[in-house]
Amino acid sequence: MEDPSRLLIVDDNEDILSTFYEFFNSMGYEVKTAVDGFAALKLLRDKSNFFDCLITDLVMPNISGVGLISIVKKEYPHLKIIAMTGYGDQPGALASEAEADVVLFKPIDLFKIENTVAELINQAKDNKKK
Amino acid sequence: MSTPLIGVSKSILKIKELINHVANTCLNVLITGETGVGKEVVAQNLYAESARSTKNFVKINCAALPETLLESELFGYEKGAFTGAHKKRPGKFQTADKGVLFLDEIGDMPMALQSKMLHVLQSGEFSPLGSDQEFKTDVWVIAATNHNLEESIHKKTFREDLFYRLNIIKIDVPPLRERKEDIPSLLEYYYRLYKSEYPDNHGSKPDSDIIAKLCNYPWPGNVRQLQNCIKKQMILNSWAKIIEELPQEHPESVPQIETDIRMNGAARPKINEINDDRTSIISKFVDLSTSSEKLFEDISLKKIKKLASDRVEKEVILFVLEKVGWNRSRAAKILKISYKTLLYKMNEFDISPPVK
Numbered sequence: 269m270e271d272p273s274r275l276l277i278v279d280d281n282e283d284i285l286s287t288f289y290e291f292f293n294s295m296g297y298e299v300k301t302a303v304d305g306f307a308a309l310k311l312l313r314d315k316s317n318f319f320d321c322l323i324t325d326l327v328m329p330n331i332s333g334v335g336l337i338s339i340v341k342k343e344y345p346h347l348k349i350i351a352m353t354g355y356g357d358q359p360g361a362l363a364s365e366a367e368a369d370v371v372l373f374k375p376i377d378l379f380k381i382e383n384t385v386a387e388l389i390n391q392a393k394d395n396k397k398k
Numbered sequence: 399m400s401t402p403l404i405g406v407s408k409s410i411l412k413i414k415e416l417i418n419h420v421a422n423t424c425l426n427v428l429i430t431g432e433t434g435v436g437k438e439v440v441a442q443n444l445y446a447e448s449a450r451s452t453k454n455f456v457k458i459n460c461a462a463l464p465e466t467l468l469e470s471e472l473f474g475y476e477k478g479a480f481t482g483a484h485k486k487r488p489g490k491f492q493t494a495d496k497g498v499l500f501l502d503e504i505g506d507m508p509m510a511l512q513s514k515m516l517h518v519l520q521s522g523e524f525s526p527l528g529s530d531q532e533f534k535t536d537v538w539v540i541a542a543t544n545h546n547l548e549e550s551i552h553k554k555t556f557r558e559d560l561f562y563r564l565n566i567i568k569i570d571v572p573p574l575r576e577r578k579e580d581i582p583s584l585l586e587y588y589y590r591l592y593k594s595e596y597p598d599n600h601g602s603k604p605d606s607d608i609i610a611k612l613c614n615y616p617w618p619g620n621v622r623q624l625q626n627c628i629k630k631q632m633i634l635n636s637w638a639k640i641i642e643e644l645p646q647e648h649p650e651s652v653p654q655i656e657t658d659i660r661m662n663g664a665a666r667p668k669i670n671e672i673n674d675d676r677t678s679i680i681s682k683f684v685d686l687s688t689s690s691e692k693l694f695e696d697i698s699l700k701k702i703k704k705l706a707s708d709r710v711e712k713e714v715i716l717f718v719l720e721k722v723g724w725n726r727s728r729a730a731k732i733l734k735i736s737y738k739t740l741l742y743k744m745n746e747f748d749i750s751p752p753v754k
């Protein structure tokens with residue numbers, strides 16, 4: 269059997285975080301969570317090649333989602349990135365500028381985001397095979 | 399050499415760890431916190447731990463300069479850009495190139511300059527005053543403010559887009575009263591520092607009793623105020639006196655006090671003083687000691703206006719009459735009212751010459 273895909277989900281809202289955790293877990297993913305960009309960065313630095321995809325909120329204390337995306341793009345370029353935003357279009361635009369692979373607007377449909385995750389990860393695997 | 403970030407509290411330890419993780423990212427940083435908490439120390443530590451530490455750390459205080467001067471300081475100017483621009487001068491964006499530009503009090507930057515800042519942050523290019531050329535700049539922007547910028551955005555005094563662009567990494571430095579554990583180590587550090595700078599001073603170290611007292615004080619001026627106390631101790635050598643002289647204010651009212659040099663060239667009076675002044679004026683015309691329901695019934699702008707102007711008029715009329723030895727026609731001329739009006743007013747205000 270294939271290894272499960274590994275996700276890192278970052279949001280400072282613990283309710284959203286646990287909903288995402290339960291959902292992706294039940295869909296067969298291996299999921300780790302972080303409550304802000306700094307906690308996420310520490311997880312990434314600890315296990316740099318562990319994750320396949322990062323799903324992050326944008327407006328958070330200490331390291332914002334935009335900051336996290338910029339750092340990840342530079343240090344872990346293989347990692348796919350989905351940004352979620354609920355605050356008008358400013359942070360969303362900055363996330364695109366920081367080259368998030370996909371920017372989604374809240375409220376977010378869990379099945380839709382799962383589709384996006386699967387697509388991104390498959391793309392990455394195909395690219396690797398080539 | 400830059401100041402180390404002293405402290406053992408959770409928040410300071412976390413800030414140190416964060417600095418360590420982001421110092422080499424060159425992502426824009428926004429440092430928030432009350433005046434004197436150590437925002438500049440955090441900025442210097444970011445710089446010192448980064449690969450840019452061999453280049454310049456350039457600081458500019460956005461609250462201390464009038465708008466046009468701030469603009470020319472930031473962007474520089476060409477010869478002849480304005481009267482007095484006798485020769486070309488580089489701006490901070492140029493001197494900070496490859497290094498750090500520390501924008502202190504960014505919350506006080508005028509709106510027009512905020513737009514220009516945004517442009518530089520977006521494009522990495524700027525143009526000096528009087529030049530139509532754009533120059534590339536590679537600066538790491540670290541900004542600091544004691545304002546709540548979300549509130550400023552609400553009040554339309556700060557651009558939302560600039561806020562999001564600066565707020566990529568946000569470091570909030572809590573006031574000293576929320577991290578009392580840091581006080582003993584700060585005392586120790588600055589006591590030693592000042593002692594080494596002035597070995598002849600005999601101020602003694604605080605004993606545990608004094609340290610406990612100092613830890614219980616709310617420090618509205620934060621670390622800067624603590625430093626001043628230690629300096630004072632070096633000269634006075636009396637902790638008892640220093641503690642006695644610490645201003646006892648409500649901590650909530652203090653962070654609001656800022657000096658705004660641009661507005662009036664001098665420190666603004668404290669909020670408390672304004673409030674005191676205000677109540678003392680109002681209390682002359684309405685009874686403030688009653689319940690607010692009754693008070694609101696008593697307050698009427700028209701009524702108060704009449705009471706206030708009567709009171710002033712009476713004093714002015716008396717003043718002039720006394721000056722002219724109660725010569726009423728002269729007084730009327732000076733006051734630029736008719737003789738009849740003066741008599742009427744004297745009657746209304748119950749003014750009569752002193753009985754000899």
Ligand SMILES: Nc1ncnc2c1ncn2[C@@H]1O[C@H](COP(=O)(O)OP(=O)(O)O)[C@@H](O)[C@H]1O
Nearest residue numbers: 401402403404433434435436437438439621622
């Ligand atoms: N954690 C700290 N460790 C050592 N010195 C500090 C610390 N925090 C503040 N200071 C000192 O206190 C003074 C005020 O700090 P500063 O960084 O200028 O405050 P702010 O920029 O927040 O107004 C400075 O002299 C600074 O060196």
